[in-house]
Amino acid sequence: MLNVGGIVLTPVLAFALIRWGIPRSGLETSGLFVRISRILFLSLVVASGIIFLQLLANSALLVGQALIEPLGSFGFIGGFISQLGDVLNMITPAVIALAGGAVVGSPLSSLGQRISDRYSIRSVKIINFLLSAIAGALLFILIGALINWFYQINDPLKIYGWPGGAGALIGLLLALRSNPKDSIPIGSSLYAITRTILNAIRSIEPLVMVIVFAVWVGIGPFAGVLALGLHTIAALAKLYSEQVESIMSGPLEAVQATGANRLQTIVYAVVPQIIPPYISFTMYRWDINVRMSTIIGFAGGGGIGFLLQQNINLLDYRAASAQMLAIAIVVASMDYISSTLRKRFV
Incomplete structure (x- = not known):
């Protein structure tokens, strides 16, 4: 019953928060407190969406498992609903990661631009080398973990060591070719x-x-x-x-x-x-x-x-x-x- 109530209430709450967080007129002036409040409310929209996915996944699991026996020969419908719940549980961490990346990416991008404008080219180049190596290592480690999930290698050196080293090396090579003062077109790269x-x-x-x-x-x-x-x-x-x-x-x-x-x-x-x-x-x-x-x-x-x-x-x-x-x-x-x-x- 709590799951059903949460599934009904969270979209209504998210819609109300979006209506308030996005003003209709672009000419209205807002104070600092109102802007911060709108950012917080939009963050609550993201959180309510994640909660909605989790509640929907749990409800699908419960309803699907409860329908398998009563439906008899059509019990595959219950199994299908239950498997949809499993899929939602699987994609919820990915949704959380994307939402967290969207929230953290904007302030970090502004911070990186400030560092690039404030410090010398040599300092920025050193920071660029370090961050590129870390980013490349993390990316290849994630790829190694994904491969391990499919093939069950279970060897830490092959999963984390070699991919991390190769990713760090590729990140350093890419950092060597780029100008540390140039802005990276993140949107175009992701696209x-x-x-x-x-x-x-x-x-x-x-x-x-x-x-x-x-x-x-x-x-x-x-x-x-x-x-x-x-x-x-x-x-x-x-x-x-x-x-x-x-x-x-x-x-x-x-x-x-x-x-x-x-x-x-x-x-x-x-x-x-x-x-x-x-x-x-x-x-x-x-x-x-x-x-x-x-x-x-x-x-x-x-x-x-x-x-x-x-x-x-x-x-x-x-x-x-x-x-x-x-x-x-x-x-x-x-x-x-x-x-x-x-x-x-x-």
């Missing part, structure tokens, strides 16, 4: 790295992904959901990013002319331009996933495709024809629903 990772994910077909996930989590609908979900994230990220890059600059200049800050410009000038195409892209990808789910079932992704393959192998063509008819009805219905929603909202 390039993220886009490269998503391009690599998108180049792998969902049929190959479902085979990997079937080995990882077992044959069933959860493996199919993971395969389609990962490929969908990579595909939609490309479409979303291209849409953001092609927005009109007129509304941006108009909102900035009122004195709006960067966050207000995004909320009131960027978001209204991207919502209609985002809805259209999402519906289009949903339509693709409905069709792909049948093929995913043939490769171990569960669902009606897996049942259809079983009936064809057993020469039970009557049941196979009924399932093919059900697939055709579902695909046609989803196509009609998606086209109706696109006409109404886009």
Whole structure:
């Protein structure tokens, strides 16, 4: 009961805090106390979002495990809900890390710029060498820990020693090539790295992904959901990013002319331009996933495709024809629903 109450109340609280923390008018003047209060309230929004994820994950685990026995032959639905709770528990630390990095990154960036402006080139170069070596070592140690999670090497020297040394060396080499007084385009670097990772994910077909996930989590609908979900994230990220890059600059200049800050410009000038195409892209990808789910079932992704393959192998063509008819009805219905929603909202 507490989980349900928390799931209902935390989004309401976060919405109220966002409405107060982001002023609608860019011309209003705010004192130092009000600005600090808004920063604290926006930090509470991030914390409430993390709490919401944790409560939702615990509720999914409890509800899924409670539904397995009562549903009988449909108990896989309860197992699927429970596995979704496990996935949410897995991604919550990543969300916390991203939120913490966003909160800490801005003041550290300002601190680094002050150090660069205040000290001499030699001092800044020494600091740059040290920080680059530490950053490279930490990055490669994280990669080694990830590899150890997959392959269970359990050798500290191979997991932490060699990757840390190689990362520190690469960081020093990169620091040698850079000018210590130059500002690093962090946003562009993150954009390039993220886009490269998503391009690599998108180049792998969902049929190959479902085979990997079937080995990882077992044959069933959860493996199919993971395969389609990962490929969908990579595909939609490309479409979303291209849409953001092609927005009109007129509304941006108009909102900035009122004195709006960067966050207000995004909320009131960027978001209204991207919502209609985002809805259209999402519906289009949903339509693709409905069709792909049948093929995913043939490769171990569960669902009606897996049942259809079983009936064809057993020469039970009557049941196979009924399932093919059900697939055709579902695909046609989803196509009609998606086209109706696109006409109404886009």
